[in-house]
Amino acid sequence: MQREKGIEETAVVTPLGVVSAAALCLHSLSASFDIASGVEKESWDMSTPEKIEAAGKKKEDGNALFKAGKYARAAKRYEKAVKYIEYDSSFGEEEKKQAKALKVACNLNDAACKLKLKEYKQAEKLCTKVLELESRNVKALYRRAQAYIQLADLDLAEFDIKKALEIDPDNM
Numbered sequence: 001m002q003r004e005k006g007i008e009e010t011a012v013v014t015p016l017g018v019v020s021a022a023a024l025c026l027h028s029l030s031a032s033f034d035i036a037s038g039v040e041k042e043s044w045d046m047s048t049p050e051k052i053e054a055a056g057k058k059k060e061d062g063n064a065l066f067k068a069g070k071y072a073r074a075a076k077r078y079e080k081a082v083k084y085i086e087y088d089s090s091f092g093e094e095e096k097k098q099a100k101a102l103k104v105a106c107n108l109n110d111a112a113c114k115l116k117l118k119e120y121k122q123a124e125k126l127c128t129k130v131l132e133l134e135s136r137n138v139k140a141l142y143r144r145a146q147a148y149i150q151l152a153d154l155d156l157a158e159f160d161i162k163k164a165l166e167i168d169p170d171n172m
Contacts, residue, residue, distance in 0.1 A: 055084040075113035
């Protein structure tokens with residue numbers, strides 16, 4: 001373990017090996033974590049509120065990584081967040097609304113990461129997923145148009161830009 005001058009770090013032995021206490025704290029804050037086993041809970045072992053909370057935490061982790069310019073790592077967090085709430089058939093109405101909002105935000109943020117990483121086809125697919133949930137989402141239309149431009153599909157890019165302008169003419 002690296003040490004900076006004046007900073008001490010404690011190590012913890014877990015079933016997964018030696019882990020710094022700081023990393024363990026960060027990990028347990030950023031996911032549903034089973035302290036007894038030292039392992040992150042799987043989504044099928046979580047209640048619906050736990051899934052929504054875990055997805056929200058992964059989204060926040062992704063936001064911090066995005067702001068730090070770590071787009072690939074941020075994308076992984078957004079993808080993990082969506083996986084927690086992917087299957088919402090057992091969710092109540094309010095939980096479905098929360099899950100939908102999280103899916104939209106995470107897929108849009110993931111698309112922004114993919115654009116930064118020059119993974120334009122993936123960005124286009126993510127924006128299409130958002131538009132399947134919210135057909136009038138201007139941000140999804142705009143990001144998908146950006147992807148289409150990079151994929152040299154200018155007709156589709158123009159269609160999305162026109163639709164976005166039609167929905168919200170003051171946003172461009």
